Amino acid sequence: MKKMIVLLFAVLHLNAEEIYATFDVKAEKSASLAFSSSGIVGEMKVDIGSVVKKDELLAELLNDDIEAMVEVSKVALKYAQSDYERQKKVQQHINVSLFESYAYKYDNAKVQLKYQDALLEKTYLRAPFDGIITAKHIEVGDVVSGQMITEVYDIQSLKARKLILKFDQKYHKKVKVGDSFKYKVDGDDTLYTGTIYKIYPTIDSRSRKMLAEVKAERFPVGLFGDGYITVK
Structure with a gap:
């Protein structure tokens, strides 16, 4: 049973893909x-x-x-x-x-x-x-x-924040609501984890990027950073 669990985890890990994304910190409400x-x-x-x-x-x-x-x-x-x-x-x-x-x-x-x-x-x-x-x-x-x-x-909003993610348009079919996002804020070595809760339905015609949102808290509005979206 233990070997089966390890094997299953290995298969899932091999099937997972990490997609690079940058982000800006915005207030949840403004x-x-x-x-x-x-x-x-x-x-x-x-x-x-x-x-x-x-x-x-x-x-x-x-x-x-x-x-x-x-x-x-x-x-x-x-x-x-x-x-x-x-x-x-x-x-x-x-x-x-x-x-x-x-x-x-x-x-x-x-x-x-x-x-x-x-x-x-x-x-x-x-x-x-x-x-x-x-x-x-x-x-x-x-x-x-x-x-x-x-x-x-x-x-x-006082504490509630959202990260506006930008990632390459070629991944538009892969990134889904519920995917995990691991990231670092500029000037902070701490690794944070969030979950995508919204994906914008259109692609930016100038940058050819798609946008998504991840909820966060307390970061000053205007900060930026980058990280990886984990998709299956």
Whole structure:
């Protein structure tokens, strides 16, 4: 039995092939953040290097006018609701069209408040995921436009990384999802091991290379290295 296992291992080893690949380290998630509304920047709450949580407030525009409109809409809704509920109690004694006019005013007040809340929310810039701020492009007092996108911050995932592998196109039929990748990062003699979880469906027309991805952690974004993909 032991000899059979050794023989099987030897056969598998002989059938395995190693394919050379280079890679660059990228953040698993990254984004350039911008306001979807126009206005003047009133507050910048984080800076380069800040670690943030998903939905954390990062910056906001001056929005006193919109906050006032939200309060006006709340008051309008309060009185529209009161009128509607009062008329509903005597609905059977009043004209149908008159009752419907109160119902319309009530529904319209709810929509107006929702609309003003949406406008207010657009003056806040929040983190789309847990991460770290890597760049800040504007300062308090700058004017931004929702039509001409003005980048505010760059954010990337804090620890999660991906290796973007490049290997010769002639191996496009051999490399598969699940293949092992052993590699070293430039300036580090440690041998790391990962697994290919994504293969790009197209070939780069200029370099004639195929691309694949391997998950990693903690490497600084921008590093590079090389290694070997083990295929059967």
